Amino acid sequence: MAILNILRYPDPRLHTVAQPVNAVDTRIRRLVDDMAETMYAAPGIGLAATQVNVHERIIVLDTSDDKTGLRVFINPRITARSGEQEREEGCLSVPGIYETVRRAEKITVEALDRDGQPFTTEAEGLLAVCIQHEMDHLEGKVFVEYLSQLKQGRIKNKLKKRLRETM
Numbered sequence: 613m614a615i616l617n618i619l620r621y622p623d624p625r626l627h628t629v630a631q632p633v634n635a636v637d638t639r640i641r642r643l644v645d646d647m648a649e650t651m652y653a654a655p656g657i658g659l660a661a662t663q664v665n666v667h668e669r670i671i672v673l674d675t676s677d678d679k680t681g682l683r684v685f686i687n688p689r690i691t692a693r694s695g696e697q698e699r700e701e702g703c704l705s706v707p708g709i710y711e712t713v714r715r716a717e718k719i720t721v722e723a724l725d726r727d728g729q730p731f732t733t734e735a736e737g738l739l740a741v742c743i744q745h746e747m748d749h750l751e752g753k754v755f756v757e758y759l760s761q762l763k764q765g766r767i768k769n770k771l772k773k774r775l776r777e778t779m
């Protein structure tokens with residue numbers, strides 16, 4: 613397995629719309645495993661393929677306390693959503709920035725698992741937020757884009773300044 617490089621906002625590649633996975637083969641399973649390793653090492657609770665510059669519809673996440681709850685969604689699709697929740701979110705591509713976003717409270721998701729088998733799952737609370745956040749990445753959307761232009765500008769400046777300081 614390998615730890616992959618995570619793109620940092622405002623990298624324009626984060627705005628790429630991901631393509632569906634045609635076949636869950638060895639290459640895809642290796643990518644899933646690398647994404648999981650990258651997420652745990654970061655550490656984070658979710659990662660989309662977009663964030664490692666692979667533009668295919670794959671997300672991994674683990675919202676458990678002890679890192680034993682890895683979930684893999686290939687070609688995920690939200691088929692139902694209800695309610696609303698507001699929760700503070702962060703993102704491995706936007707380090708150090710935490711902002712509140714409004715999302716559906718409950719969702720139903722259809723996807724393929726790591727073996728290419730279709731499944732349907734219902735999620736609510738943090739898990740539902742995490743799935744929606746990662747699925748946004750596959751559409752080329754980063755969570756800070758729900759914020760005002762003014763706030764987005766401030767975040768961009770902050771991250772660029774930090775990047776300069778570490779070079």
Ligand code: NI
Pocket residue numbers: 702703704705745746749755
């Ligand atoms: Ni993210």
